[in-house]
Amino acid sequence: AQSVTQPDIHITVSEGASLELRCNYSYGATPYLFWYVQSPGQGLQLLLKYFSGDTLVQGIKGFEAEFKRSQSSFNLRKPSVHWSDAAEYFCAVDRLRGYALNFGKGTSLLVTP
Amino acid sequence: GAVVSQHPSWVICKSGTSVKIECRSLDFQATTMFWYRQFPKQSLMLMATSNEGSKATYEQGVEKDKFLINHASLTLSTLTVTSAHPEDSSFYICSASDSNYGYTFGSGTRLTVV
Numbered sequence: 001a002q003s004v005t006q007p008d009i010h011i012t013v014s015e016g017a018s019l020e021l022r023c024n025y026s027y028g029a030t031p032y033l034f035w036y037v038q039s040p041g042q043g044l045q046l047l048l049k050y051f052s053g054d055t056l057v058q059g060i061k062g063f064e065a066e067f068k069r070s071q072s073s074f075n076l077r078k079p080s081v082h083w084s085d086a087a088e089y090f091c092a093v094d095r096l097r098g099y100a101l102n103f104g105k106g107t108s109l110l111v112t113p
Numbered sequence: 114g115a116v117v118s119q120h121p122s123w124v125i126c127k128s129g130t131s132v133k134i135e136c137r138s139l140d141f142q143a144t145t146m147f148w149y150r151q152f153p154k155q156s157l158m159l160m161a162t163s164n165e166g167s168k169a170t171y172e173q174g175v176e177k178d179k180f181l182i183n184h185a186s187l188t189l190s191t192l193t194v195t196s197a198h199p200e201d202s203s204f205y206i207c208s209a210s211d212s213n214y215g216y217t218f219g220s221g222t223r224l225t226v227v
Contacts, residue, residue: 034216043119043206043220044157090156092216100147101208101216103156 002027004093006104013081014112021076021107023091032094033074034101035065039087047089050074061085086111115141115211119219126197126226134192134222136207142187143209147216148180151204160205163190197226 005024013019025031032051036044048059055067065076074091088108092101116139126132136146144165149157161182162170169182179201181193190209194201202225208218 036218041204041221041223043117044208044218046215046217049215094216100159100162101157102159105156108154 002031002093002102004091004102004104006089006091006107008107009105010108010110012110012112015083016080019076019078019081019085019109021089021091021109023074023076023104024072025074025091025093026072027093030069033065033067034092034094035059035063035074035076036090036092037061037087038090038106044090047076081109081111083111083113085109115209115215115217117143117207117209117217117219119207119222121222122220123223124225126224128198128226129196131193131195132197132224134194134205134207134224136190136192136209136219138188138209138211138217141209141211143190143211144187146184146190146207146209148182148190148192149206149208151206151221153204157206160192194224197224199226202226 003026034049035047038044047063048057050057050067057065063078067074088106090106091104118137120135146163148160150160151157160175163182163184165184171177184190206221208216
């Protein structure tokens, strides 16, 4: 069965430091991959998505992610974190082209001064 | 960009009553919409897939008689929690697939049953 694993439940980084959030998937075919961000009590905002092509994907708010087929990973990165980036981050994979998403358990990001 | 509007953003109801949550795609037509449930500090769990003009497809373990889903038009899907109980208290989020093959999410509804 398709699954998404986010190994880190919580991550704390200092403002201005770099960030990498990990995501691994288990999927029989080439998946469509997504990263979403959720602020407390809010819906989800799409940061970026990967369907095919260039394995380095640029998103909004300065985020990028790299698809590595050999490692079944789709890690999210940002070179310099801002305090406003503190939120919950979810990696997701589509179940079957156009069907619902399978979400990882999420990584909670805390940004310290 | 694609926008999904979800109302209400929060609701408090008495145990035994029913609550309806609306999910609208504002600038695109959504043949399929999805309803998720999220418990505090947890991930989103798919409850059902809502298809315009047909019956919803429920995930295993989701009571279809308790969580009624109607997708009467290409821009509106509703979730009705019937005979709500405190254990139904949760954060409910809808989403729709837009033309760019992205999934746009509503802002969620916080349901509290007292």
